[in-house]
Amino acid sequence: xxxxxxxxxxxxxxxxxxxxxxxxxNRIKLQNEGNYDEMYIMIADAQALTDNFDNPKKVRDxxxxxxxxYLACGIDPKKVTxxxxxxxxxxxxxxxxxxxxxxxxxxxxNPTVKSEIKLRGFEESIPSGFxxxxxxxxxxxxxFNSTIVPVGDDQLPMIExxxxxxxxxxxxxxxxxxxxxEVLPDSIKARRLPGIDGKAKMSKSLGNCIYLDDSNEExxxxxxxxxxxxxxxxxxxxxxxxxxxxxxxxxxxxxxxxFQKYLPEYKNLDELxxxxxxxxxxxxxxxxxxxxxxxxxxxxxxxxxxxxxxxLDYVLKVLEEGTKKANIKANETxxxxxxxxxxxxxxxxKFLEEMQSKFNIEK
Numbered sequence: 565x566x567x568x569x570x571x572x573x574x575x576x577x578x579x580x581x582x583x584x585x586x587x588x589x590n591r592i593k594l595q596n597e598g599n600y601d602e603m604y605i606m607i608a609d610a611q612a613l614t615d616n617f618d619n620p621k622k623v624r625d626x627x628x629x630x631x632x633x634y635l636a637c638g639i640d641p642k643k644v645t646x647x648x649x650x651x652x653x654x655x656x657x658x659x660x661x662x663x664x665x666x667x668x669x670x671x672x673x674n675p676t677v678k679s680e681i682k683l684r685g686f687e688e689s690i691p692s693g694f695x696x697x698x699x700x701x702x703x704x705x706x707x708f709n710s711t712i713v714p715v716g717d718d719q720l721p722m723i724e725x726x727x728x729x730x731x732x733x734x735x736x737x738x739x740x741x742x743x744x745x746e747v748l749p750d751s752i753k754a755r756r757l758p759g760i761d762g763k764a765k766m767s768k769s770l771g772n773c774i775y776l777d778d779s780n781e782e783x784x785x786x787x788x789x790x791x792x793x794x795x796x797x798x799x800x801x802x803x804x805x806x807x808x809x810x811x812x813x814x815x816x817x818x819x820x821x822x823f824q825k826y827l828p829e830y831k832n833l834d835e836l837x838x839x840x841x842x843x844x845x846x847x848x849x850x851x852x853x854x855x856x857x858x859x860x861x862x863x864x865x866x867x868x869x870x871x872x873x874x875x876l877d878y879v880l881k882v883l884e885e886g887t888k889k890a891n892i893k894a895n896e897t898x899x900x901x902x903x904x905x906x907x908x909x910x911x912x913x914k915f916l917e918e919m920q921s922k923f924n925i926e927k
Contacts, residue, residue, distance in 0.1 A: 565711065565742070568604075568711050569602070570605075570705055571587060571604075571715070573606075576622060576623065576768060577622075578626075579775070579776050580766055581773070581774045581775075588639075591639060591644075594712075595638075595639065604646075604893075605639060606647055606648075606704060607883070609650045610700070613650075614691055614693040614697060615680075615684055628876065628879055632873065633865075633869065636777075636865045636866075637865055641886065645889050647889070652890050652891050654891070654898040655894060659699050659700045665736075666698070666728075670725075670728075672695070674698055675721045676722055681694075697722075701722050702726040705723075706726070706897065707893070708890070709742045711744060712744065714747045716748070719746075720746060723746045727744070731743070737905055740901060758809055758812060760773070760787070760790045760809065761789075761791055762809050776862055776866070777862070784855045790810050792810055793808050799844060799846040802841055814857075817857050817861065818854075818857055822860075823836075826856045836850065
């Protein structure tokens with residue numbers, strides 16, 4: 565079986581550190597390892613419209629924004645197909661067919677959908693398109709015969725629902741769709757990076773993000789606002805590492821080499837943690853250390869993005885060529901699906917033969 569990777573993001577704003585460690589790093593790793601047959605990255609504008617239907621400009625304005633971040637982070641269009649979801653019409657048709665395989669109650673039980681409904685205040689009036697988000701995602705995954713889907717923890721219920729749809733379709737119509745396998749970031753803490761305010765997830769809607777094109781000044785300001793140990797009031801006070809957002813970020817982003825560069829009095833993160841827990845280490849010191857690390861990470865991404873902004877025709881061409889390739893692949897799957905569902909009336913000669921037999925017409 566071919567090894568096909570599919571992943572993507574909703575174009576509702578800039579990409580942030582949560583996106584970077586939760587998915588983009590994994591994509592770059594998979595891309596550079598080259599241990600795959602095809603790799604697709606989708607800009608999910610159609611899904612973004614399910615909860616931004618009254619503000620399509622927000623989605624439109626961020627399609628190229630997301631593409632810029634992909635390229636600036638190191639996604640290589642020579643190795644990866646980047647495409648725009650709404651420009652692949654087969655995905656919409658597949659979603660429609662898959663909707664018959666999922667009950668309303670099952671959609672309502674999806675933990676990711678439940679949390680997103682609460683987050684967006686949709687409890688009293690849920691757009692049907694938003695509720696069908698998992699079905700749409702199943703169409704995206706199966707359209708490309710994806711075997712691997714890099715995701716964060718919050719997307720695991722969506723992958724589970726995709727598997728259920730695959731099983732239902734194959735049971736009813738015969739072996740047609742490929743079951744995907746989720747791939748999580750290696751670091752458990754990176755799977756759901758908390759916001760700078762200590763909230764469970766970094767989110768654009770919560771305004772608790774460090775973006776991948778923030779200036780060094782913005783990064784420093786946000787890091788200095790980070791939630792630490794509320795009981796660590798004086799430098800001499802012992803501090804807690806657990807639940808301390810600064811140390812959570814250091815767990816994800818810090819390397820031993822960073823100490824040699826910015827904090828040579830410590831050999832590694834364990835030494836820094838031990839000192840903090842004993843007391844005698846201030847929050848400002850660890851925040852400045854983290855800020856330096858994040859500036860080193862984000863600066864080349866920010867600079868590459870600025871370079872690409874001056875070459876938008878190239879970025880748009882990447883998307884156009886990728887979308888053409890995605891259409892070819894998705895249309896192949898749609899053709900197979902319709903054949904197995906026996907609704908390919910004009911392309912299947914058996915249809916006419918069956919109708920002639922039904923009406924007792926001799927050939």
